[in-house]
Amino acid sequence: xxxxxxxxxxxxxxxxxxxxxxxxxxxxxxxxxxxxxxxxxxxxxxxxxxxxxxxxxxxxxxxxxxxxxxxxxxxxxxxxxxxxxxxxxxxxxxxxxxxxxxxxxxxxxxxxxxxxxxxxxxxxxxxxxxxxxxxxxxxxxxxxxxxxxxxxxxxxxxxxxxxxxxxxxxxxxxxxxxxxxxxxxxxxxxxxxxxxxxxxxxxxxxxxxxxxxxxxxxxxxxxxxxxxxxxxxxxxxxxxxxxxxxxxxxxxxxxxxxxxxxxxxxxxxxxxxxxxxxxxxxxxxxx
Amino acid sequence: xxxxxxxxxxxxxxxxxxxxxxxxxxxxxxxxxxxxxxxxxxxxxxxxxxxxxxxxxxxxxxxxxxxxxxxxxxxxxxxxxxxxxxxxxxxxxxxxxxxxxxxxxxxxxxxxxxxxxxxxxxxxxxxxxxxxxxxxxxxxxxxxxxxxxxxxxxxxxxxxx
Ligand SMILES: Cc1cc2nc3c(=O)[nH]c(=O)nc-3n(C[C@H](O)[C@H](O)[C@H](O)COP(=O)(O)OP(=O)(O)OC[C@H]3O[C@@H](n4cnc5c(N)ncnc54)[C@H](O)[C@@H]3O)c2cc1C
Numbered sequence: 001x002x003x004x005x006x007x008x009x010x011x012x013x014x015x016x017x018x019x020x021x022x023x024x025x026x027x028x029x030x031x032x033x034x035x036x037x038x039x040x041x042x043x044x045x046x047x048x049x050x051x052x053x054x055x056x057x058x059x060x061x062x063x064x065x066x067x068x069x070x071x072x073x074x075x076x077x078x079x080x081x082x083x084x085x086x087x088x089x090x091x092x093x094x095x096x097x098x099x100x101x102x103x104x105x106x107x108x109x110x111x112x113x114x115x116x117x118x119x120x121x122x123x124x125x126x127x128x129x130x131x132x133x134x135x136x137x138x139x140x141x142x143x144x145x146x147x148x149x150x151x152x153x154x155x156x157x158x159x160x161x162x163x164x165x166x167x168x169x170x171x172x173x174x175x176x177x178x179x180x181x182x183x184x185x186x187x188x189x190x191x192x193x194x195x196x197x198x199x200x201x202x203x204x205x206x207x208x209x210x211x212x213x214x215x216x217x218x219x220x221x222x223x224x225x226x227x228x229x230x231x232x233x234x235x236x237x238x239x240x241x242x243x244x245x246x247x248x249x250x251x252x253x254x255x256x257x258x259x260x261x262x263x264x265x266x267x268x269x270x271x272x273x274x275x276x277x278x279x280x281x282x283x284x285x286x287x
Numbered sequence: 288x289x290x291x292x293x294x295x296x297x298x299x300x301x302x303x304x305x306x307x308x309x310x311x312x313x314x315x316x317x318x319x320x321x322x323x324x325x326x327x328x329x330x331x332x333x334x335x336x337x338x339x340x341x342x343x344x345x346x347x348x349x350x351x352x353x354x355x356x357x358x359x360x361x362x363x364x365x366x367x368x369x370x371x372x373x374x375x376x377x378x379x380x381x382x383x384x385x386x387x388x389x390x391x392x393x394x395x396x397x398x399x400x401x402x403x404x405x406x407x408x409x410x411x412x413x414x415x416x417x418x419x420x421x422x423x424x425x426x427x428x429x430x431x432x433x434x435x436x437x438x439x440x441x442x443x444x445x446x447x448x
Contacts, residue, residue: 003327010288010305010351032352039308039347040328052305054352080341104421105395107329109341110348 003043009051016060016167019053020142023165026051031167033076033112036103037119061114061169064088069175075114075168079126080105082113091175094200095129097183101198102126114168117153120160120223121194123262127154127224128200128216129183135173141166154223178202182282184275188262195219196263199251199275201283210234210284215247219262220255220272227251230276239284248276290354294319295363301350309345309353310334313360321361321390325423332422335391336360342395342421361390369404370397372442376435384426392422396436400443409444412437 009026013019023029029051032038041047055061061076064085071091073082082088082099089096102125103111116126117137127150135150141163148161155161162168180203187193197219204212213234215227230250237243257268291300294317301312310327313319313336325333327346334345337359364370373396376382383389399418403410410418415436416429424432441447 005306005308005349007304008306010349012351012354035349035352036329036347039349043328052349056352103329104332105399105418106332106335106342106344106421109338110343 005039005042006048008042008049010054011051012054012057014057016058016140016169019055019058019167020140020165022051022053023167024142026053029053031055031118033115034078034110035115036107036111037115037121055167056112061167066091071173071175073113073171073173075117075170076112077114079103079108079111079113079116083108092129092133092173094132094178094181094183094202095126095173097181098125098129098185098198098200101183101185101187101195113171117171118160118162118168120154120158122157122222122224123194123198123219124224125185125195125198125218128198128218130171130173131216131224131226132200132202132214133173133176134214135171137171138169139166140169145169147172151226157222177204179205180283180285182279184279184282186271186275194262197257197268197271197275199272199279201276201279203280203283203285205239205284208239210237210239213283215251215276215280217251217255217272217276220257220268222256225255227254227276229254234280234284239286241286244277244280244284244286247280248273251276288351290350292353292355293357295359303350305349305351307350309336309348309350309358312350313345313358319360319362323387323391325387330423331388332395333388333391335394335422337394337398340398340401342398344421359394361393364393364397367397369400369439372439373397373400373435376438377432380431380435380438382428382431382435384424384428388422388424388426392419392424392432395419395422396432400436400439403440404443407444409440409447412447415440 030049032052062074065072066087130150137148185198186196200216202214218224230247233247233250252273255272257265313322323333325331329344329347336345
């Protein structure tokens with residue numbers, strides 16, 4: 001046995017109210033959903049907690065629904081459920097592509113979308129698509145509900161805008177017509193791996209003109225980011241190779257990558273340029 | 288804490304500390320030795336079990352989390368027909384070398400075959416490769432494992448072109 005988990009208390013509330021009460025009343029308590037980040041962090045002593053509040057059996061946190069103009073995804077929905085959902089394939093193909101690149105089948109059967117977002121790793125793969133879709137995150141605490149735009153959710157390295165006793169309840173994405181999308185991820189090996197860099201692009205191209213574009217990346221800054229300057233370069237312009245190169249150059253100027261176990265800052269910046277080029281070409285329909 | 292679950296069709300009740308992982312409960316308490324200890328952080332897949340029919344890694348599951356679930360390991364599949372065919376193809380194709388990853392590999396492959404047959408959808412070669420991505424084999428038997436799975440599929444759903 002290499003790892004031993006510290007002594008902990010465990011609660012499995014059936015309702016959100018009960019979960020929030022437990023989080024408020026127990027010092028140093030923490031939500032556990034799929035546990036694929038948290039248990040690794042506890043085994044390696046990166047995170048120390050006294051009590052776990054398992055939110056995976058709370059019905060309000062589960063499920064994927066088409067609400068007409070909006071898609072709702074419960075925070076405790078498993079990644080594999082997203083891949084298998086028709087609602088997701090039809091309306092959020094960019095999110096589906098990103099989730100398909102995550103972990104292994106085993107991990108996707110356990111891991112949740114809310115866990116990926118709340119863990120707030122710079123490499124989180126569900127973040128770039130949701131930033132690109134301009135998703136909204138509904139969170140709940142003892143004061144009630146509030147809505148946080150995805151672009152305000154990640155506030156620092158592994159830090160979110162959630163207060164300690166708040167729970168991410170659901171993700172809302174407004175439906176919109178995109179003519180193209182792409183998720184291009186570079187990892188250390190083929191599949192089943194955290195990214196060195198990943199780029200998500202959504203585009204609305206009509207008669208060769210870019211009406212709207214969204215570009216988001218992970219692993220190139222303390223938090224997953226939107227590349228707003230590069231979006232400005234592309235928006236309103238006629239699609240061309242030189243436009244794509246200019247935008248990819250702008251992306252490389254916007255990122256602030258670091259050296260870590262998976263890669264170096266230099267390589268990440270270089271790859272931001274290359275991957276942005278590939279992702280833009282595909283989403284703009286010139287690949 | 289008292290935890291009840293079904294292990295290979297039999298109801299079991301264990302009294303465990305909340306920090307006990309399912310891998311330890313299975314190996315050390317219940318004597319299920321087909322579930323192997325590997326990396327203990329979800330990357331190698333040697334400790335895979337089926338939770339309600341779906342592969343999951345037992346090193347990242349607290350035993351208290353599986354209360355009320357159905358857990359399956361290869362011990363529970365000896366008399367299962369599909370599993371028998373899969374094992375036969377593994378042996379015919381020499382899809383085993385040292386054997387450490389094999390029980391877990393078989394479980395993932397079995398769950399994958401079950402889903403494919405239930406949906407009557409013939410998976411692509413890429414689908415097969417992707418399904419076993421989470422089961423590392425340090426002997427490198429992957430091409431043989433893929434062949435073994437493919438042969439079971441061909442027998443059930445027709446030849447691959
Ligand atoms: C082998 C392996 C491969 C992986 N591959 C990838 C990959 O390719 N891409 C990637 O992005 N990630 C990957 N991961 C990381 C991890 O699987 C994902 O981040 C996963 O989505 C986390 O979800 P979870 O439900 O397991 O989170 P948990 O571990 O349960 O929780 C993570 C954190 O979020 C908090 N939390 C969870 N849910 C909520 C909520 N609803 N409200 C408030 N706080 C909450 C927890 O308190 C904890 O701090 C991998 C992990 C492993 C072990």
